[in-house]
Amino acid sequence: MKTVKIGLGTCGISAGGEKVYQAFQEELKQHPEAFVLTETGCVGMCYREVLVEVSNGDGSEHVYGDVTPERVGQIVKEDVLNGSTIDDWLVTDKSEKGFFENQKRIVLRNCGIIDPGDIEQYIARNGYQALKHVLTLMTPGEVIDEITKSGLRGRGGGGFPTGLKWKFTHDAPGEKKYVICNADEGDPGAFMDRSVLEGDPNTVLEGMIIAGYAIGADEGYIYCRAEYPKAIARLRQAIAQAKKRGFLGYNLFGTSFSFNVKIKEGAGAFVCGEETALIHSIEGKRGMPRFRPPFPAQSGLWGKPTNINNVETFANIPWIMLNGGDAYAAFGTENSKGTKVFAMAGKVKRSGLVEVPMGITINEIIFDICGGIVGDRKFKAVQMGGPSGGCIPADMCDIQIDYQQINKTGAIMGSGGLVVMDETTCMVDVAKFFLTFTQSESCGKCTFCRIGTKRMLEILERITDGQGSMEDLDNLEELSHQIGESSLCGLGQTAPNPVLTTLKHFRHEYEAHIIEKKCPAHVCSPLLTYTIDENCNGCTACARACPTDAITGEKKQLHVINQDACIKCGKCFTVCRFDAVIKD
Amino acid sequence: MNVNTKHDFKPFNVDLWKHDGQAGALIPLLQSAQDTYGYISEAAIDHISHITGVPAAEIYGVVTFYAQFRTKPLGKYVIKVCNGTACHVNNAKPIADAVTDELGITYDETTDDGDFSMLSVACVGCCSLAPVVVINDETYGRLTPAKTRKVLREYKREAKKTQQEKDA
Numbered sequence: 001m002k003t004v005k006i007g008l009g010t011c012g013i014s015a016g017g018e019k020v021y022q023a024f025q026e027e028l029k030q031h032p033e034a035f036v037l038t039e040t041g042c043v044g045m046c047y048r049e050v051l052v053e054v055s056n057g058d059g060s061e062h063v064y065g066d067v068t069p070e071r072v073g074q075i076v077k078e079d080v081l082n083g084s085t086i087d088d089w090l091v092t093d094k095s096e097k098g099f100f101e102n103q104k105r106i107v108l109r110n111c112g113i114i115d116p117g118d119i120e121q122y123i124a125r126n127g128y129q130a131l132k133h134v135l136t137l138m139t140p141g142e143v144i145d146e147i148t149k150s151g152l153r154g155r156g157g158g159g160f161p162t163g164l165k166w167k168f169t170h171d172a173p174g175e176k177k178y179v180i181c182n183a184d185e186g187d188p189g190a191f192m193d194r195s196v197l198e199g200d201p202n203t204v205l206e207g208m209i210i211a212g213y214a215i216g217a218d219e220g221y222i223y224c225r226a227e228y229p230k231a232i233a234r235l236r237q238a239i240a241q242a243k244k245r246g247f248l249g250y251n252l253f254g255t256s257f258s259f260n261v262k263i264k265e266g267a268g269a270f271v272c273g274e275e276t277a278l279i280h281s282i283e284g285k286r287g288m289p290r291f292r293p294p295f296p297a298q299s300g301l302w303g304k305p306t307n308i309n310n311v312e313t314f315a316n317i318p319w320i321m322l323n324g325g326d327a328y329a330a331f332g333t334e335n336s337k338g339t340k341v342f343a344m345a346g347k348v349k350r351s352g353l354v355e356v357p358m359g360i361t362i363n364e365i366i367f368d369i370c371g372g373i374v375g376d377r378k379f380k381a382v383q384m385g386g387p388s389g390g391c392i393p394a395d396m397c398d399i400q401i402d403y404q405q406i407n408k409t410g411a412i413m414g415s416g417g418l419v420v421m422d423e424t425t426c427m428v429d430v431a432k433f434f435l436t437f438t439q440s441e442s443c444g445k446c447t448f449c450r451i452g453t454k455r456m457l458e459i460l461e462r463i464t465d466g467q468g469s470m471e472d473l474d475n476l477e478e479l480s481h482q483i484g485e486s487s488l489c490g491l492g493q494t495a496p497n498p499v500l501t502t503l504k505h506f507r508h509e510y511e512a513h514i515i516e517k518k519c520p521a522h523v524c525s526p527l528l529t530y531t532i533d534e535n536c537n538g539c540t541a542c543a544r545a546c547p548t549d550a551i552t553g554e555k556k557q558l559h560v561i562n563q564d565a566c567i568k569c570g571k572c573f574t575v576c577r578f579d580a581v582i583k584d
Numbered sequence: 585m586n587v588n589t590k591h592d593f594k595p596f597n598v599d600l601w602k603h604d605g606q607a608g609a610l611i612p613l614l615q616s617a618q619d620t621y622g623y624i625s626e627a628a629i630d631h632i633s634h635i636t637g638v639p640a641a642e643i644y645g646v647v648t649f650y651a652q653f654r655t656k657p658l659g660k661y662v663i664k665v666c667n668g669t670a671c672h673v674n675n676a677k678p679i680a681d682a683v684t685d686e687l688g689i690t691y692d693e694t695t696d697d698g699d700f701s702m703l704s705v706a707c708v709g710c711c712s713l714a715p716v717v718v719i720n721d722e723t724y725g726r727l728t729p730a731k732t733r734k735v736l737r738e739y740k741r742e743a744k745k746t747q748q749e750k751d752a
């Protein structure tokens with residue numbers, strides 16, 4: 001029997017996946033015996049969603065990309081019923097050259113392959129084998145040693161060695177301990193954790209249970225951001241099924257070890273991704289960070305020793321326990337082992353999710369895997385690490401994915417958001433974007449973080465408005481250092497990074513804004529010239545919207561902007577329904 | 585005492601707080617209230633304060649700390665403009681300006697007729713379609729200001745139609 005599998009991760013759904021699914025359901029009504037309809041998570045090719053895989057039942061399969069409900073009828077008729085593929089719509093090795101060959105999939109090993117709503121499919125791919133092995137044959141100390149040997153470091157941004165963290169929590173005195181999975185994924189350009197939770201929730205659960213055994217905890221919490229309803233639904237489903245199959249609950253695999261997991265939904269605060277703030281939030285309080293030490297390993301949730309790891313960190317654990325720490329450490333560089341998942345976004349041709357071995361260069365990811373820059377424009381920089389990270393200019397992108405090499409540029413590995421920027425991106429504007437984010441997410445506890453970021457933002461606004469002075473640049477630098485030094489948590493400590501790195505690598509862009517009053521990337525609207533081109537059909541909307549009456553023209557005739565009267569508010573650009581207003 | 589009648593208030597999922605430590609249940613309770621009513625009213629805060637024993641002022645502190653909680657109801661159509669990194673570098677700002685211009689509201693505001701609310705969100709998960717706007721559950725990608733206006737006008741027509749049907 002043939003199987004039709006639809007990609008229904010959030011990316012697939014946004015691209016119209018549910019409508020495609022319904023269209024197949026309709027077809028199924030007419031041809032009830034023709035195929036089985038299932039779903040799967042994100043395979044990483046978000047740029048080709050909606051993806052539909054047709055497998056023939058003999059092990060062979062092929063995938064269609066960019067499927068719309070309108071195309072479903074033809075796929076069923078020609079392919080499913082008659083066995084002839086529609087080659088123009090196929091996703092092939094050739095059409096996606098380099099996308100999969102250069103990846104190494106450990107965390108994403110099941111994503112886009114299994115139906116995440118069916119635990120049996122996870123089990124069929126060695127799921128919960130690692131747990132069984134650990135519980136029946138290993139001591140907690142041996143588990144910790146294996147993780148330490150793998151060289152795995154926390155994937156949530158901090159990069160702390162996971163084995164060592166587990167050891168601290170294991171060694172902390174106390175009967176009651178907790179495991180927390182940090183699924184708050186707050187970086188506004190990142191979606192790795194969401195895709196893993198939606199595409200393979202069981203691997204995260206299995207990782208958590210193994211952690212529970214290693215540190216001596218019998219209870220776990222998953223703190224998932226409320227903006228991820230699909231991920232939360234998947235987790236609930238997985239927990240229920242795992243309980244039924246005896247992977248969660250009491251006396252697992254006939255041992256004395258018991259473990260239960262609860263889900264806590266976040267309520268929308270970036271700072272709650274910080275571990276101490278997250279713990280406060282689970283306890284029902286305002287999610288404000290506190291001073292460390294004591295670290296959560298000593299005193300965490302409800303004051304008990306708590307081990308907190310990121311989703312991707314946990315998703316690595318089952319693979320490591322099955323294949324050995326050495327096999328994991330075989331990938332990567334001297335001090336960065338294994339693989340890392342990146343969420344590719346921005347001006348890159350193939351945006352989506354990739355998992356690469358550490359040690360690959362940034363250029364290889366962007367050009368070999370992701371096909372280069374949209375419109376083959378000039379590659380300018382990548383932003384790594386989101387609001388806590390920094391921009392790495394194109395001419396430095398031959399560095400390897402490695403914690404130390406990335407840190408040297410002023411950026412950080414971060415949690416895996418990788419935003420690609422080309423010549424149409426203004427670096428001052430990018431710095432302003434991230435600072436706007438951190439400024440509004442600052443919890444307000446530390447004065448420098450609360451007010452310092454505000455002052456920095458005002459300076460950046462001044463510069464992008466064309467009112468900046470060179471002195472502003474010195475002030476930005478000074479404020480950056482002060483905020484970094486006098487903030488309690490990572491949010492404030494790293495908030496200046498986007499500004500510092502752009503100042504370091506793209507100072508000339510700041511200077512162009514200040515001295516020449518120009519935005520080289522044509523982004524900052526007060527520094528642009530607005531004109532109207534021949535697309536104008538004289539609807540008069542812009543003339544009516546203009547607050548200074550700078551636009552003149554007869555009805556149904558080309559309109560003109562009087563540059564002397566124009567205050568560059570951009571209103572004409574937004575009201576024009578014919579894309580006739582040009583900014584330069 | 586029957587706290588519910590005091591505010592003419594239907595109870596929501598109060599069982600929640602029994603399961604956890606008392607304080608830890610505050611956020612799930614608020615989420616449950618918001619799910620039921622669409623926003624968190626003063627009556628809801630009083631009610632939760634009553635059943636948990638947490639002072640209303642403290643609950644208000646929690647409500648205003650988290651972006652998810654609203655103290656006002658939302659419009660019939662909720663327009664979420666994505667301001668994630670990918671959308672930002674792909675020109676989300678002119679899209680937001682177009683929404684503001686078309687509807688006369690900006691972020692966190694609702695039109696007087698209660699039809700539209702405008703919110704800012706960070707990454708709705710289809711960065712490859714940036715810039716993106718989500719209206720209720722429908723995603724609109726690869727937008728330009730002109731396309732955005734067109735979409736919004738359709739919703740306006742629809743809102744008007746349902747209003748007329750209601751009046752009739």
Ligand SMILES: Cc1cc2nc3c(=O)[nH]c(=O)nc-3n(C[C@H](O)[C@H](O)[C@H](O)COP(=O)(O)O)c2cc1C
Pocket residue numbers: 153154155156157158159160182183184185186187270271272273274275276308309310311313415489490491
């Ligand atoms: C402001 C701020 C936001 C953070 N957000 C997240 C997040 O969204 N997800 C995450 O896993 N870690 C986040 N972290 C890091 C956590 O504090 C913590 O280091 C991490 O969850 C530990 O897990 P790991 O060792 O597996 O990386 C954040 C830290 C800071 C300072």
Ligand code: FES
Pocket residue numbers: 188189666667668669670671672706707708709710711712714716
């Ligand atoms: S940033 Fe807008 S969809 Fe991801």
